[in-house]
Amino acid sequence: MSLFSSRKTRFVDTDILVIGGGFGGCGATYESRYWGRNLKITLVEKANIERSGAVAHGLSAINCYMGMRWGENQPEDFVRYARGDLMGLVREDLIFDIARHVDSTVHKFEEWGLPIMLNPETGRYQREGKWQIMIHGESYKPIIAEAARKSASEVFNRIMVTHLLMDKAHPNRVAGAVGFSVRDRHFYVFRAKAVIVAAGGASHIFRPRSIGEGVGRTWYAPWSSASAYGLLLHAGAQMIQMENRIVLARFKDGYGPVGAWFLLLKAYATNAYGVNYEATRFEEMKALVGKYAEITPVPTCLRNHAMLQEIKAGNGPIYMHTQEVLNSREKEEIGWEDFLDMTVGQAVVWASQNIDPKEKPSELITSEPYVMGSHATCSGAWASGPEDCAPADYQWGYNRMTTVEGLFGAGDTIGGSAHKFSSGSFTEGRIAGKSAVRYVMDLKGEPPQVDEAQIRQLEKTIFKPLETYAVGRNEIVAGSVAPSYISPLQGLQRLEKLMDEYVGGISTFYVTSEPMLNRGLELLTMLKEDLDHIGAEDIHQLQRAWELNHRVWTAEAVLRHTLYRQETRWPGYYYRGDFPKLDDAEWHAFTASQYDAKTGEWRMSKLPVHHIIA
Amino acid sequence: MPTFTYMTRCDGCGECVDICPSDIMHIDPIHRRSYNIEPNFCWECYACVKACPQHAIDVRGYADFAPLGASVRVLREEAKGTISWKIRYRDGRLKEFTFPIRTTPWGSIKPPSDYAPADANALSSPLLAHEPDALMVAALPMLLAFEPAQG
């Protein structure tokens, strides 16, 4: 801090700190308040909770709803479905737990004002598919944000949390978090008895398909900056399945959703010659993954695999034949609303390229890889499961607590808990919120204590990129090229390129191998060192600098897990060129890592996959 | 397609600066009106477009892949509970849609602390708030005895 700095330190003391105001965080806030009437609950968000997170546009469907009230589905069936989609490797206890609660979440959403489409014949929610229901979801996030505002003691918008704080007296216990305001530029120290991390997963760690402005149109929000993992890694939390990156087959360039098209409108995809290629690729899939090729519905990664093989064979572009199914105004509205509620950019692509879906098919493509925990993928923290049904080695206390005491997670943060989507993430937030209340109420003895010296050190670290730029800038006349620092964007581009080329991005058709991964780790290590030389021109760039930091550390976890798992478990998500087949004998297990901040070492291990549902 | 602000319509109110999830709508130092500082981090979520009281923000398709000349404009009528879209194709075709956005008045959500507090039994059970009633089934599903088996 310079002599004339007006930067202040603002201390906030609270009982439960919720980091991230998306669906997971809003669910945690609501439920914490319900069970902890007299507790102080503080919600912190780097943007504004009104539209923050992955549901900024809105959504056109809720992809996790059982419909138990109508006997439509049971939680056990959902576990089987998610397990099949992830080729056998999921936390069945966590998924069962979400599936049995999610209906109450959705019913509350309806009560709060979310318009859910109804089936005119049955009067029930209009199903998109077996697990999905259609909604008019443009204001999905504002509605949920209202519930969170009515629950929290205080909501801090525009605060970027960069580090968790550990208890100085009690080993492996969280004590709060630090960050900075992207508006008033002050340093914030949150001291809490329990912390729930419900921040974003990782977009922008692999090179996107577009190259200019278009990199903004990633499938997953560009502001999902891997803070869920970046915060937890440094706190020493055990992480699992970080290699389980997801690739999505979506409408090209705009990345518009395909669910309603396939499931509700019953459109189909073919190669450029009109051939329904998926069916023709069955035998070859069986050779790769054995009995898993027989799972129905076909796992997401295998559908990707079929599309990739088709494209590599030169039979692309792949087309979704929208023109075959829009034979009424009602269907046309469903098709357009599907995009306008959640991916307006795809509507802009149609309008710009003169594509009327009633008349012309649209291209599909597989996306660049993403790492997150709430979709057809489940990277994230190893968490304690529900006390009533989790196997003994899956629980060590409070539901959704990580291996760090007092540190809970929800949404993309938690690993093994696939197919949550919006309603499931909110539900997991609720679970974590209730657990955190119980934890706080049970807390005996001294509450967590933060370390003054550590806070001051972190303050220097956090604001250093501003210093680096302001001082280093004197060396050059002007422009973006300086010998002593790089901008956050320059660092991000380097990360995206190395991950793409060595860790299985689009340029290698998602293939990697041990030699490639080792080379990638060399380059990533140098990038990590260069993080000390990020130059941030202003407070907005400082936010970008810390987003880069979280992304780089997450990328290292992804790389190390990818190296560790010596098989190709999810062809279509990524491939190990040196271990091209699925290997249940050795690898029917979770990969786990734990980073030791004192020694700088990563400890890799396997954790068992228990099938608690037949 | 990234956003841009119409010079003639923006009156510098700051709503877009407040709402942008990407922190990329900021105030131009020459005109004191808003502009998109980082189009390559614009997701086209339309949060700013919908929030602008003057309809001063619009979107131009990402130059990487969207030919010029189309427009997708929106009118969010919050009190009425509707959202309306007007889509003009590059070749001039027009499509218009209106969809509902909420079935209850804004601000009408009942705060969780307005519910009767739950008892200690419920706190230590697996039940979440409003359950089992909000599940609309008799009881929360539980897993019967299981034998943990390796897959």
Next chain:
Amino acid sequence: MFTDNPFIAAAAFLPPRFLQVYVILMVLAVVAGTLFDLYHKRSAQFFTQQRAQSSAAATRRLSGADVASIAARTFAHDVATFGEFCNPSRRLSHVLMFYGFVLYLVTTVVMVFGYPADPHTPAVLPVLWNIGALMVLIGGYWFFFFLRVNVVHDGQPPWRLVRADLFIVALLASVSFALLFEWVAMAGNPMATRVFFGAYLFFTTLLFVSVPWSKFAHMFYKPVVAIQRRVEEADGSSDLPTPTTTGGERCPPSPT
């Protein structure tokens, strides 16, 4: 006193003819500056193009009476009462600044041309001059410290000046020094009177000469574009969706 023509004090060191020529030069500077801005930035050309495009896209033809009625409504709503502003504080501060400035300018011109160095200037003129100046300062300092969007919403400290501040700073400095000059003259301090008058002249010159680079000209552009916007709503050339509520929802509540 406040009922005396403030410019009499300047007559001690400047002939009244000087002030008259100065006022004319400042008016010319504004006109020239605005025309230069329109021409050099090609904004006049752009606006003409836009009007042609929107006329071509019109689905309804508006009569002369329609346009006149639109202009009248725009004047009454957007211009006269600054109805475009949704935030009541911003609206009020602009009302104060605008009407204060107009009052102050008009009374200046009347006193400089009609009652040069005249000790029998009707008291109403200096009183209105002072009221106008105070309105500018109240509205202006309130705006500068508490309402500027880059300070309130974008997190900038109030003392950091950017180019958009040129207009408001020059305006506030000009009017502040005008009042300071008047007060030290009333107190009978000849040295201070000259110094503050010099500062007053400097910032007033800056205010009017910097038109091509400042926000001054938005006073003229805003009403024109407000009319154009209503014309587009009326003649169907607007590419915004038709509101489902009549007239649409003005100023939705801010969620943030």
